[in-house]
Amino acid sequence: MKSGTLGFVMLCHTALDRAAQVARHWAERDCPVVIHVDKRVKRRAHDGLVKALGDLKNVRFSGRHACEWGTWGLVAATQEASELILRDFPGVRHVYLASGSCLPLRPVEELVRYLDERPKTDFIESVTTEDVGWTIGGLDVERFTLRFPFSWRRQRRLFDGYVRLQRRLGFRRRIPTGIVPHLGSQWWCLTRRTLSAILDNPDREETDAYFRRVWIPDESYFQTLVRQVSGNVESRSLTLSKFDFQGKPHIFYDDHLQILRRSDCFVARKIWPHADKLYRTFLTDDHASQTAEPNPGKIDRLFAKAIERRTKGRAGLYMQSRHPNENWENGRTAAPYSVFEGFADVFENFELWMSKTTGTRVHGHLFAPGKVEFAGGEAVYNGALSDNAMLRDYNPKSFLTNLLWNTRGERQCFQHGPGDLQALNWFMAGDPNAQISVISGAWAIPLFRSNRNFGDIRRDAAELQKIEAEFLNILRSPWVKARVRTWTLAEFVENPMEPLQTIVDEISPRSMRRLTEVPRLTDLTGFGQFLQNLRNQGMQPVLMGDFPATGELRPSNPRRGRPYLVK
Template sequence: MSLGVVILVHNALGRATEVIRHWAGSGCPVVVHVDSAMRRARFERFRAGFDDISDRVLFCERHRCEWGGWGIVAATQAGARMMLDRFDEVEHVYLASGSCVPLRPVSELKAYLAARRDTDFIESACVADVPWTVGGLSEERFTLRFPFSWKRQRWAFDRYVALQRRLGMRRRLPEGLVPHMGSQWWCLRRATLEAILSDPQRPALDRYFRRVWIPDESYFQSLARRWSNRIESRSLTMAKFDFQGKPHLFYDDHLALLRRSDCFVARKIWPRAQAIYAQMAAGGHPAQDAEPAPARIDRVFAAATERRVRGRAGLYMQSRLPNEGWENGFTAAPYGVLEGFAELHEGFEAWFAAASGATVHGHLFAPEGAEFEGGAALWRGAMSNHAALRDHDARRFLTNLIWNGRGARQVFQFGPRDSQHVSWDIAKDPNARIGVISGAWAVPLFRSGRTVADLRDVAARLQEAEADHLGALRSPHAKARIRIWTLAEFLEAPEEALAQMLADIAPGQAGPLPTPPARLPLDGFGRFLQEMRNQGMHPYLTGDIPADPNPRPRRAAPKPYLVSRPHA
């Protein structure tokens, strides 16, 4: 059987010449349409390059082919009309572009079509049944008018669409037309294409589709349903699209994938993809009787799209950074936040590091600056301990620290004296393992030696800051694993609380709990809190710590509650 090819050329004329000559050299008559936006002199030089095969390569009437407009349909009609009029032997017409490259020998495509003489290959799906439209209009492209260019006249395009919606304007579809959509790259039988171009309603259909948005994806797709006896709703040209609906560009790196698909033609090929064009020039990659199966590589493209859209957990890029919730995980790995423990124990950070195997920092958000492990001024990734640099974007400081420290569990101290910029962030982060001893901020005040009268206002500010932080941790939006003890509860069962935090932060650690570090002496602490109350500042977050230095024995302290469900 004879196969004719209509090729739409816009740019990359050198590669388009190679493709056209390849089709013609394989025995296919070719009709070329060149965008009228190309300068006349350049077009004439391009056309003159085919004078030696002018019997097999023809050039049709030129139209302005702007994306989303009628010109592409008009160009396709002109090329198809010339093909049918000048080459009587053609049985199937294949629509391609100058960047569509044959992957397999053209003889295999001819044999494939010869075995399916009664079949039209055109992707054609009813608009009402598929959610294919990405970032655009679906049914409305057929019911509204689009006289303005989406690219050149975007303001007028958007305003006119909004006006039509507000006025409730709807176009009447031509009689018998059922809108369908699909890829613009098709292969139609001569009889079907002739019927479409000779449709008695064609003047009315053309007037209607001139004001449809992106008509090249719906004109032939809709009319083929009217005239075809048998439609295979798929394109023989493999084209992949990203999550924004833009076509993927194929490079030499993709050659193995393209071969695996067994597709006859692929679009769009980068003009400098030397290996892909060299394969075409050598006759293509034979696949014998293999059925084209672009779905074989869908998994690879789906994974690439997933990585591009979501990225890796805790790793940010420009496309996700400005959009709250677009990140694939706020942080890159689980980490621990300990609040109040270091205020009660001597050498707590070193002990917890030895007991857990984690990297344990001090107060990373201390007002004087970040207290990195070992007191370093710089940490991994050139992170500075300078407070102003840290607080310029505290959220990114935290995510950078977890990203740079992945491979080892990161733990840091936090409290009401620290910068509170990340309070809500750690509360909402499923990677956070948070342990809080509320009211522990009172211990450093007690040990400062200053009078209660001097400390009253400081204590009030710290308690207010901690109360706000606890509100975030108890919020229904909190997703971290959170344990909260009052200071009184912790003092009655400190080893149990330390064991629980070790289990949360270092769940793989085996063996008994190492001997806890020495707790700071708190003789007179109850009286100190009572003096606070006497000054009018009630330290309620510490829990019930009596002023009597020799209180009666108390019942066992209740276990802390979990604010959120444990995470693995």
């Protein structure tokens, strides 16, 4: 290895003991190191780091700057440390910028050899603001044209308010002539020639004055200026750094060892300070050497999957440690389910028949006001779900999603009606897993068969009709994602076989057999007159369809003729 051809600049602000390990690792392998320690770090900790590395002749400490995220201090610290390494170590041909939480993944000799084969190449991510796709926070070119006198982290309301004010007033800063804004990762590796040209630029005072007021200048200063002076830029970083959907860096732990090896990168950040296994593995000379090109894209699929799992989770699963933001979830529920409104009123023993025909679990009214009507009259169901209505009503959505999660692999069906809790109407309507079948007006059948005071029946009918009408309006919304079918009571009674066949085929698509047995229809003799009596009492029933006041609707014969063969 050529002595001193590669130098490192390290920006440190925490876990200084780990920074000392990495700095010693590089320095003992003939790579000069200049360390900048954040001015906000206590003097005692800083002096401890200086003492820990005091025996190394090729380690220097630069002047200290306060390095708050998004401010000029990070650039000023990098400038001063870079000037020091160029001045004190004239043999350095490449300068590698790293942080105190960085960790070398491959032997230093490989990195030196890699750079020696590319003596005039600058490695720095540098992309125009029009092409960059990873900015978080809504600011790209505005980073260069607005003013940012307030701290984004400590004065967030003032920061956002001042940005909005400048936008409203149409304020724009003038970008200096010759500067084409570029963005990129803070972590770069530049040649001595390029770095010297940037630091010795005769217009540096004016350039620095402009960039002092740019937001997050450490992601744009060197990335922009390198385009003016370098003849060979590879727009990529040799440091592996991954970010989540919020723009925060992923932290690597001990169990990421194999992932880091697969990346073939030379350096990685951000390493957890207590990842003893990672530091022990990579800060030795006996780990496997390789000649592969750095390729962080090899592990992009894993990170993309991790981000998706973090933001969306598994379909229908609401974990204790993570509750997704509204409408971020990866499917509202874990499995398909069917909701029947009015069927148990129209047919006798509908739940038993449907369960037998489709092989599914068919419940009663899960959201009935009195109790949860689990199939078979169970008091406690899968996952220790209680039939207690008070517990269910504390969080109805979680009750339904837990039921569907706990019974994955077995389709759940349940009855619903205007007399039930209506809190989940929008939730079910927007759930692609839901199959909702409604016989509108069927709620009137229990009232018809009751032997109550007609004045009370009329009031209940008006209330139930209003509730069901609101539910039907929801089901007609353009935002509905559920599979919805609705029939008026009159049209369903005239031809019940076809709707039942359609529903059964959808629940059990593999069977695809004609129904040979259907549940018995409730006797509706006199129901038309009952509806007329409601009208006579001043209540207008509109959801049942056209029932004649005299005579009765008759269902069509559901049975088909015996099949025969044509030879």
